[in-house]
Amino acid sequence: MVKVVVAGGGWSGCAAALSAAKAGAQVMMLERTDMLLGTGLVGGIYRNNGRFTAAEEAIAMGGGDLFVAMDANARHRGVNFPGHNHASFYDVSTMEPLVKKVLQHYGITIRMKTRIADIVKYGRKIQALVVDSGEVVDGDVFIDATGTSGPMGNCLKYGNGCAMCILRCPSFGPRVSITAKAQVKEIMGQKADGSYGAMSGSCKLNKDSLSGDLRQRLETEGVVVLSVPSNLARNSTLGKKACSQYAIAEYATNLVLIDTGHAKLMTSYFPLEDLRTIPGLENARYEDPYSGGVGNSVRYLGMAPCDNTLKVESLENLFCAGEKAAIIVGHTEAVITGLLAGNNAVRHCLDMKYLELPRALATGDFIAFAHDQMATKDGLRLRYTFSGSVYFERMKATLLYSTDRAEIGERVARTGLTDVYNRCLV
Ligand SMILES: Cc1cc2nc3c(=O)[nH]c(=O)nc-3n(C[C@H](O)[C@H](O)[C@H](O)COP(=O)(O)OP(=O)(O)OC[C@H]3O[C@@H](n4cnc5c(N)ncnc54)[C@H](O)[C@@H]3O)c2cc1C
Known part of the structure; x- marks a missing residue:
């Protein structure tokens, strides 16, 4: 055998x-x-x-x-x-x-x-x-x-x-x-x-930490696109992402959320205090990686x-x-x-x-x-x-x-x- x-x-x-x-x-x-x-x-x-x-x-x-x-x-x-x-x-x-x-x-x-x-x-x-x-x-x-x-x-x-x-x-x-x-x-x-390596391009938020309205939209439509205030738009991280299919401008000026069971956030990381300034995300909490506010896997x-x-x-x-x-x-x-x-x-x-x-x-x-x-x-x-x-x-x-x-x-x-x-x- x-x-x-x-x-x-x-x-x-x-x-x-x-x-x-x-x-x-x-x-x-x-x-x-x-x-x-x-x-x-x-x-x-x-x-x-x-x-x-x-x-x-x-x-x-x-x-x-x-x-x-x-x-x-x-x-x-x-x-x-x-x-x-x-x-x-x-x-x-x-x-x-x-x-x-x-x-x-x-x-x-x-x-x-x-x-x-x-x-x-x-x-x-x-x-x-x-x-x-x-x-x-x-x-x-x-x-x-x-x-x-x-x-x-x-x-x-x-x-x-x-x-x-x-x-x-x-x-x-x-x-x-x-x-x-x-x-x-x-x-x-x-x-x-x-420079070597590439950082993974998405994190996950706990869906229970989203506002009720946002969670419902996400579960109904599968995707929600939220605009990012201009002071938080982060073009500079795009070249570092592992997922080059998301390294396009729309992902720097918007936050794309996807319903995969968790709320998948299509960015490598995003400081929690900034994330919580966005309507619907006031109580947001990371599910993966736990420190999604500061980084992601390489x-x-x-x-x-x-x-x-x-x-x-x-x-x-x-x-x-x-x-x-x-x-x-x-x-x-x-x-x-x-x-x-x-x-x-x-x-x-x-x-x-x-x-x-x-x-x-x-x-x-x-x-x-x-x-x-x-x-x-x-x-x-x-x-x-x-x-x-x-x-x-x-x-x-x-x-x-x-x-x-x-x-x-x-x-x-x-x-x-x-x-x-x-x-x-x-
Ligand atoms: C946060 C994140 C989100 C992603 N989202 C998507 C997505 O939505 N859609 C998509 O298509 N792709 C996505 N990807 C990319 C995709 O997950 C990977 O490219 C793909 O799944 C890689 O599979 P793999 O089997 O090669 O490696 P891995 O998934 O890394 O699996 C390797 C496995 O080997 C095990 N292992 C390592 N060393 C040893 C050892 N010495 N002994 C025994 N076991 C060992 C590890 O524990 C692990 O389970 C994402 C990646 C990340 C990090």
Whole structure:
């Protein structure tokens, strides 16, 4: 039996585990905290702009389980907000248990509160992962889905200090990269000014702390746009945001609130005393990060060098997914790379040719484009997402953006990849 070990249970790790299990492997996933989904626990926006196309391609390829779960758990669908169309918002407070059930249904062993601290390597091959307790977990092939958020030292060095985000480093221990432990030199993303890392682009307010009227509007419409008094408009923080799809002027002169269960506030941070001067927010209180008045998590400081099959360079049996695989932003982006990494991990054990998604698909073009760009100095200063910025512009220009399910299904069929993730390879 092929044994795949997935490091990290964010959206990319969950997708990788699912894809490997569907391809016939015995799968174990190790997650350092007590909840799956990582930064997806405080996200929620999907199907906006080109993410719709990417999700539908994954569904046509047989990797739709996690998108179906998001859709089943959506609080709002088909919402437009500045710069974004036809978005859905999943409920961040109920998403995690549902995903766990989906994975368990596929027989995946999920080990929570299990932080990988080291690896055992022989030559170019990883033999096992070593967890905090000293236990050694062996496998035939490994997937690094440990993300790029934090740990605290990075938030201190490249941000405004630990903002007490959902990754809860003080409680569960810092993120540890499998790639870095294997002594592969990681890639560091940069901000527009050339400094390293990028700050996460949204925080969450407790909905009970909003005025009754504001809360009701938010729950009815899904989105509320509040204008920011000119003395508080903060154009200067835009280049630092991880989510370049929101680094547009409308987000500096307005506060955009989104109903994801919490009231998601589309800005990296906002001083609480200033926030409370805005009508409806007089009693506002941060839910994530707890110190959203002063900062947010810092990301993109450790990407694995890999090719478009997501195999990590210089190692025989390590694949990567999600933010680890490129400077990419988003749940959808994490899921589509996770699906590919999980499938290729199984192919590796069976000596099969690795799958590389063709550039005729938005998902294939996205992975290849992000990797091409990351080889350039300027490309390292951008983040890539189907939902905005340079890649969404490219999607439109190359006619890869579509909201027509039938057309997307036909496109996938033309590449011969319909249901590829539903095939048992073992
Ligand atoms: C505040 C915020 C809001 C966001 N909002 C949205 C949104 O609305 N829509 C959207 O599409 N995207 C959003 N994003 C971006 C999106 O969440 C991420 O790009 C994507 O989910 C990353 O997934 P990942 O699996 O690569 O990494 P992560 O989500 O970082 O998951 C990595 C996981 O690995 C675990 N891990 C790390 N090290 C170890 C170890 N040594 N051993 C075991 N486990 C380990 C971590 O605990 C974590 O669970 C948001 C991000 C943030 C921070």
